Amino acid sequence: MEPEIIWLRPERAGVGRPAQRSRSEITAAAVAIADRDGLDAVSMRNVAAELGTAGGSLYRYVTSHGELLDLMADHVAAEYTLGACTGIWLDDLVDVGMQAREIHRRHPWLAEVVTNRPGAGPNGIDVLEHVLAVLASHPADDGAKLTAFAVMNAVVVALAQNERATANREGQARFMAHVVTEGKHPHLAALRLLPADSHEDVLPDVLRRILTGLLQ
Incomplete structure (x- = not known):
């Protein structure tokens, strides 16, 4: 039982x-x-x-x-602020994703818990209800809506885990610089990445691209 x-x-x-x-x-x-x-x-x-x-x-x-x-x-x-829907579904979903990242930042242990114990309690159900309200008029089927929400959460969790994995970044950067100077990886050498100290937040654009692709 x-x-x-x-x-x-x-x-x-x-x-x-x-x-x-x-x-x-x-x-x-x-x-x-x-x-x-x-x-x-x-x-x-x-x-x-x-x-x-x-x-x-x-x-x-x-x-x-x-x-x-x-x-x-x-x-x-319960830390989400679930305001009234604006009528612009993409903006509202990105707002949920950005709030999720801040919650993960405040609680660094959360990513491990939600990865190993998926599910939702009463507050989590409230978040899901809000997301479904945001997408109520969207023509995508219910499965696509749930998938988009799940993928957005997975991206935020992965980013939260990556933000905490700082211990080896300096060594990895030195190794990558060494590899590039060897001249064996021209495509890698041609990459134009944001500088390590850049404060540009790429998450909103990433979420917009993903959600737009999943809910076309």
């Missing part, structure tokens, strides 16, 4: 002492730990310590570490 998804289960098990905590408190504590110390630091014991309670008590509210991760991902999905 499949375990019941946390969103369909009561806030707390119906046995034992009256509830002293809420899922939202527990989730907020877990997010604070992940933001401060990284995802590996998120454990029932550490979350309980953050709340000043015993680790075992949390299992009355969350039955597993995986459920805690699901709660965390949905918690930060």
Whole structure:
């Protein structure tokens, strides 16, 4: 029998002492730990310590570490600002994508969670509903709309992961410069890339190109 998804289960098990905590408190504590110390630091014991309670008590509210991760991902999905649709679907979708990047920047652990535990809780469903409202009058079929949203999210997640992978960039740049000087890769040498210190934000244009291609 499949375990019941946390969103369909009561806030707390119906046995034992009256509830002293809420899922939202527990989730907020877990997010604070992940933001401060990284995802590996998120454990029932550490979350309980953050709340000043015993680790075992949390299992009355969350039955597993995986459920805690699901709660965390949905918690930060509440950070989207889902305003009224402007009537320009591409602008509205790019806005969602740009907000997603900022959320990932605030919560560097999020990319790993959404990659390994895909799905949506109540706040994530609100985001999806907003996207579908933006695309309500678009002639593309429902499958194409969902695919476009999924691809946009995947691009943002990949970019978030790439932004954090800074440790080897300097060495990689030196290696690429060495390869180019050897003269064996003329197409690589001919590339005209933005300088490393450029502040130009390419994501809006990238998202526009991708979304336009998928929802022609």
